[in-house]
Amino acid sequence: MIELKCIYKRYKRGLFFSKSYVDVLKCVSLCAKKGEHLGIIGESGAGKSTLCRIMSLLELPDKGEISINGEKINRRNMGKKRGIVGMVFQDPSTSLDSKMTILSTLQEANVNRDRIEKVLDEVGLRKELLNKRPYELSGGEQQRVAIARVLLANSEYFIFDEFTSALDVSTQTRIVNLLCDINKNRDYGFIFVSHDVKLVSFLSDRVYVLYKGEIVEETRNLSYAMHPYTKVLLKGEVGDADDFVNAGCSFYSFCPYRMERCKKEKPKLRKIGEDKEVRCFLYD
Numbered sequence: 001m002i003e004l005k006c007i008y009k010r011y012k013r014g015l016f017f018s019k020s021y022v023d024v025l026k027c028v029s030l031c032a033k034k035g036e037h038l039g040i041i042g043e044s045g046a047g048k049s050t051l052c053r054i055m056s057l058l059e060l061p062d063k064g065e066i067s068i069n070g071e072k073i074n075r076r077n078m079g080k081k082r083g084i085v086g087m088v089f090q091d092p093s094t095s096l097d098s099k100m101t102i103l104s105t106l107q108e109a110n111v112n113r114d115r116i117e118k119v120l121d122e123v124g125l126r127k128e129l130l131n132k133r134p135y136e137l138s139g140g141e142q143q144r145v146a147i148a149r150v151l152l153a154n155s156e157y158f159i160f161d162e163f164t165s166a167l168d169v170s171t172q173t174r175i176v177n178l179l180c181d182i183n184k185n186r187d188y189g190f191i192f193v194s195h196d197v198k199l200v201s202f203l204s205d206r207v208y209v210l211y212k213g214e215i216v217e218e219t220r221n222l223s224y225a226m227h228p229y230t231k232v233l234l235k236g237e238v239g240d241a242d243d244f245v246n247a248g249c250s251f252y253s254f255c256p257y258r259m260e261r262c263k264k265e266k267p268k269l270r271k272i273g274e275d276k277e278v279r280c281f282l283y284d
């Protein structure tokens with residue numbers, strides 16, 4: 001299990017001598033389990049990719065705790081544990097090294113040629129592609145190589161960050177079907193991260209909704225969304241997150257249901273039933 005306990009991450013805004021900061025993640029707690037398809041949704045700027053970098057051990061949080069399979073992660077062990085969580089990025093043309101052949105890219109993850117050919121077959125690629133370079137492949141083929149790379153690294157968890165955004169619709173469908181096939185026995189923990197609510201909802205058993213660096217809802221079924229932000233997101237009516245910080249609820253400025261109390265007080269995540277959590281005074 002990947003477990004995050006009240007993670008904070010803050011970045012400096014603007015040039016390096018600037019003293020202004022942006023709080024990108026604010027006390028984010030979540031868990032991702034083996035065999036589960038987890039979704040994380042939120043508009044652009046919500047902090048999703050920052051969360052992905054922390055979950056895949058590319059960065060440490062400023063505050064809070066991350067553990068993987070029960071072991072706490074720190075600066076000393078993060079390098080060694082990194083392979084457990086594989087990451088497939090949005091744009092395969094930039095995540096693959098253009099100077100390297102597909103074979104050398106895959107060999108970086110695993111040198112066993114038989115295993116490479118088996119995985120290549122699993123992701124639906126021909127052996128002849130091994131001697132080519134990324135720019136000689138289509139976008140869909142490049143994304144299959146990126147998936148093969150994490151499979152070869154024997155990762156237990158895969159994070160897919162906006163993994164279909166750079167692909168056309170029919171290629172998206174083929175990649176999504178491929179992922180469902182790869183994890184049909186639920187050997188891995190898959191984490192789908194996207195602003196595309198429909199896609200994530202279709203693929204995931206459980207979803208976290210991230211708004212301005214905070215989890216505002218956790219649910220098993222987005223058809224029964226409760227948080228006003230999730231409802232707006234489902235209607236596709238949101239733009240990019242602004243960085244305006246409210247004293248009260250972070251969704252106050254846009255919320256159709258806002259009350260006087262929401263202006264000054266911050267709602268806490270409240271458990272509703274067995275596997276649902278919502279951060280909103282409407283459910284107090």
Ligand SMILES: Nc1ncnc2c1ncn2[C@@H]1O[C@H](COP(=O)(O)OP(=O)(O)O)[C@@H](O)[C@H]1O
Pocket residue numbers: 011012013022024042043044045046047048049050051
């Ligand atoms: N390395 C960084 N340095 C400074 N600001 C960053 C950095 N990474 C992300 N940010 C800022 O954090 C916010 C969230 O970014 P990101 O995690 O990429 O969100 P999302 O993936 O949901 O679009 C944005 O305002 C972005 O500008």
Ligand code: SF4
Pocket residue numbers: 227228229249250251252255256257258259262267279280281282
């Ligand atoms: S706490 Fe208030 S402002 Fe925030 S989402 Fe709920 S109703 Fe809207």
Ligand SMILES: [Mg+2]
Pocket residue numbers: 048049050161162
């Ligand atoms: Mg992102």
